[in-house]
Amino acid sequence: MKVPREFRFYYSSDISVKYKIKISTIEGKRVKENEYETLNNWIDDPYLKNSSLYKDKTLDFYISCTLYSDSKPLCSEEQTSYHLFNSNQINKWDETIVFPFKHQDLPVDTEMVFTIWDIISPLKRVPIGGTSFRIFGRNRIERRGKHKLCVWQDVEGSQKTPGQIQGKDEVYRLEKLYKKYSRNLLPKCSWMDPFTKEEIDKIIKKSESLNRDKLYLTIELPEFEHPVLFKQQISPIYKSLVPSHQKSNKLVLVHDIEMDENPSEQKHHRLNLDKDHKDLKPNSSELRLLANILRTPPSTKINDKDRFLIWRFRYFLSNNKKALTKFLKSVEWNENHQKQEALSILPKWESIDIADSLELLSYEFVDTMDVRKYAVDILRKADDEELLYYLLQLVQAIKHESTSSFNSSDSPLIAFLFERANKNPILGSYLYWYLYVDSVLKTSRYISHYKVLQDRLLTSLEQPESQKLTRQSQFIARLSQLSADIKAMNITREKKVDKLRMMLSEGDYSDLSDFAPLNLPVNPNIEVIGIIPEKSTIYKSAKAPMGLKLKTTKGEEYGIIFKTGDDLRQDQLIIQLISLMDRLLKKENLDLKLTPYKVLATAEEDGIVEMVTPSEAMASVLSKYDGDILKYFKTSHPDPDSPLGISPDVLDTFVKSCAGYCVITYILGIGDRHLDNLLLTPNGNLFHIDFGFILGKDPKIFPPPMKLCKEMVVGMGGENSKHYEKFKQFCCEAYNILRKSSHLILNLFALMIDANIPSISEEKEKSILKVQEKFQLELSDQEAANSLLQLLNDSVSALFPVVVEIVHKWTQYWKA
Structure with missing residues (x-):
């Protein structure tokens, strides 16, 4: 029995992205008034003799667009820039309009109303034509892709100027089919489509019925990986009343047997995959398709048609380093023939950037050790400073290694991180704490794995470095206990501050005020030798974070905030990204004086934050x-x-x-x-x-x-x-x-x-x-x-x- 393919779609209520459209082209011919009416109009309004309404070539004009629902405008008029128009030619516009509404905000009856305006005087405009178009179709699915709209000439756009192309002859039928094809609503066949398109063009050229005395506006609507089905957005007040376990924002999957590909087409693609394409080069349309695929963000899923296209021209693309990640995502790794072919071409491909190698360490390549090894080989090009910006993510990427790798040296990524940690104590210190935090996360199913790696790291390091990390752990454990004892006291904040200072100077925690030099976990470049009791404090907060001033071996003071009861992993991530963005900006000679202070999570709800002093x-x-x-x-x-x-x-x-x-x-x-x-x-x-x-x-x-x-x-x-x-x-x-x-x-x-x-x-x-x-x-x-x-x-x-x-x-x- 044939298993039906899943039909996937999003609900519009879940898409918090601003609605955007692109004005692509205007083509066709304008209908002009007769000469007598033109002369009379010139006499009544002398500005009109300079208007594009009565000239063969249009002067500056622009397009306005408004969203309507229930016959009422939803927003103010959005306008494009000014353009020149030549009749009987395809006038490219290529301008994006961003509406102040998100997809989730649009009612199901939302309609876009366009008007093409001609300026005939500084304060007067005249409509060249108008058209309108509904965002959602009859099946409540959001329309997407390219649409060609018929323009009603000499009238302002309204809900009474629908843009649907009307007609019953062969040209109209072909035009509607081509619209569906361009929006990926019809199955595509790479070997037959070029011939079909050529024949359609011949038929349209023979007949002028489609473009005679008409204007057409072509727009491009937003496209997502899956169709968007309208769903009314739930009120935030109602959401707060619904138990969290009843909420679901997952992708909806529906089995639809009609989504299966034509068996003949599948056979054609399979035959093509087995052919040798070393000398094959794409034509102009295929080249454009490939360029569009390569421009897509790394999170974009590659559909079957694009996968076939990439695989077919794999040798042609091997000189493009940006194409490798897309190619590897197009491989059917379960098929031995494709796997061997991909692995044979991988070493010959143009070497990729370090940024792209991170994509090859994701969950999509869990079972492809050769690909992960290639990614690690690329990572070796990064110096220790650059590697620190990616270390937090690389520790998370370990989760996508094979399970057996945690207890052996089979993992290229783990071996690489341990190797660099042995060479650079600073990197080794951060690696230790990143592994430690994941080894104590109650919500993680990888606790035992990361505990194994943490022990392996300590064993692999030389004894002096291993002892430094052990002392860091003891120091953090003492701070955590001190924080817990202070928070447990049912006294005012001022009394807690006095108690903290007393405990550090002569109480149970006096050992923290003076100790042998220790590399501070949050900044291992700093060596501290004790906490200054009289400068310690408790901040105004329900979590009662401790503000501590530490003595350093250089005689300077270094301030930290130790927090208990706060999950600092999110702050740690954001600060890491701010630091990375600061580096990216400085590489382009733009120093924006950012202050990416340091944050280190030392447990699920413990952590250290660097003080920035003086600041207020x-x-x-x-x-x-x-x-x-x-x-x-x-x-x-x-x-x-x-x-x-x-x-x-x-x-x-x-x-x-x-x-x-x-x-x-x-x-x-x-x-x-x-x-x-x-x-x-x-x-x-x-x-x-x-x-x-x-x-x-x-x-x-x-x-x-x-x-x-x-x-x-x-x-x-x-x-x-x-x-x-x-x-x-x-x-x-x-x-x-x-x-x-x-x-x-x-x-x-x-x-x-x-x-x-x-x-x-x-x-x-x-x-x-x-x-x-x-x-x-x-x-x-x-x-x-x-x-x-x-x-x-x-x-x-x-x-x-x-x-x-x-x-x-x-x-x-x-x-x-």
Whole structure:
């Protein structure tokens, strides 16, 4: 019995991505009024003689688009830029319109209404034509791909100007079929389709009925890996009332026997796979298809047709290093012939980048040891500094090694990490703690495996290094016990501080105030020799974190915060990504003065955070200095000769750091931003702390898209200042630099989906898509910059976040 293929689709209520369309082309012919009417119109309105309505070649014109539901507009009019139009030609537009609505926000009867406008005077416009199109079809599935719409000429677009092409003759029938084909709604056959397309073109050229006296607008709608089925979004209030175990956001799978491929076509593909294609080269259309496949993000699933195409031209693609990961994902590893062929061509392929090698260590290559070995060989090119930026993810990638590798030396990845740990004590220290945390996670099924690896690491290291790590463990255990004892005391915070200092100076924990030099786990480059009791404190928080000042071998002080009861693994991940992004920006000669302080999780709910001193919360700064950040800077770096009265270097640092964190928090979807988790240093550095909400999650209602408050803008000199213009310029430049490295960041996120970090593991597939969406990879650099600038303008003008900030301040007041 034949097993039916699964029909997969998403619910629209689960897609929190802004709805975007692309205006592709305008083609056809305009119908003009007769000469008598033209002359009369010129007399009545002399502007019309310069209008494109009465000229053979159109002057500047633009397209507007509005979303309607229940005969009412959902949003204000979105406009394109101006273009020139030539009649009887295909006029390429290729411009993306981003609506202020997400897919999940669209009603089932949403309709797009387009109007093509001609400007006949500075304050007057005339419609060239209009058309409309429903987003959801009759079967409640969201329409996708290319659509060719008929334009009703000389009228403004409305819901009464449907864009469906009408007609019953052969040309109309072929046009409708070709539309379905271009949207992947018809099965494709690579050897027959070019001949069919050629015949269709001949028939259309012979008949002018389709394009006679008509205009056509071609648009491209968003496409996802699977169809999108409409589902009403559930109210957040209702969601909070539904038990968490009843919620389900998983991909819906439905068996549909009609989705099976034609047996003849399957046989054709199988025959093609067995042929030798060493000299085969793609034609122009196949080359475009391959280019589109290679541009897709690493998380994109490759469908059967694309897999066949990649396999067919594997030798042609072997000179393209960006194609290797797509090729390896196209291999049927269960078929011995393909496996042997893939492994034979792998060493001959153009060597890939380190960023792409991370993709080959994911769960998709669990049983392909040769591929994983190849990835590790590429990783060997990374120096120790670069490897530290990926180490957290590489420890998670161990989960995708074969089970037998944990107890032997069969795993290339494990052997590589141990080898580098033996050569570099700093790297070895971080590796030890990353392995340790996974060996004590209650929610992990890999506890015993990571415990084995931790013991193996200690055994493999030389005795002095092994003893250092053992002492680090003892030091952390003592801090954890001290924190637990302090939290158990039912006394005021001030008395807890006195008790802490007494316990460190002459009590049960006096051994922590003076000890032999020890490499600090959170920063192994620092050697500490004791805690300074009189400078230790307890912070205002339900978790009562300890603020500790440590003496170093260099005579300096080093501040840390030790937290118990907080899962710092998410903060650790975000800080690691901020550090990586800082490195990527500096490689492009853009230093945005970021402050990626160090965070290390030492257990599931224990960890160390590096103090950044001197620094102060923005809420405190605004309270002390009458809500003016510039007054704060003037106290430490005044400059009477400067226009704003502060040192230009300090202002430059403030502007750059604001830009860097605005872009990074946007990409990572950092939420719960308020003035208490934005910190300032006297030198102008602004930085964020506490990353409990990521990937778009936020406890506040209606959070701004960009984490930019009005106080920050005022600190730059206001919206009309040259410093704010520089800020926007830095934002756009940083955004496009990071977009170029999107594959690296997405690969790192993909390796963390099994790390048992709740914000990521709850919705594994969606977590990567949320980051991918923020990069807007379908846009050009200029379009991406324009989109970011619009978000900045929306965030600055948003009044509601100010109200939320006031509510938060009062909440903190009553808690204190």
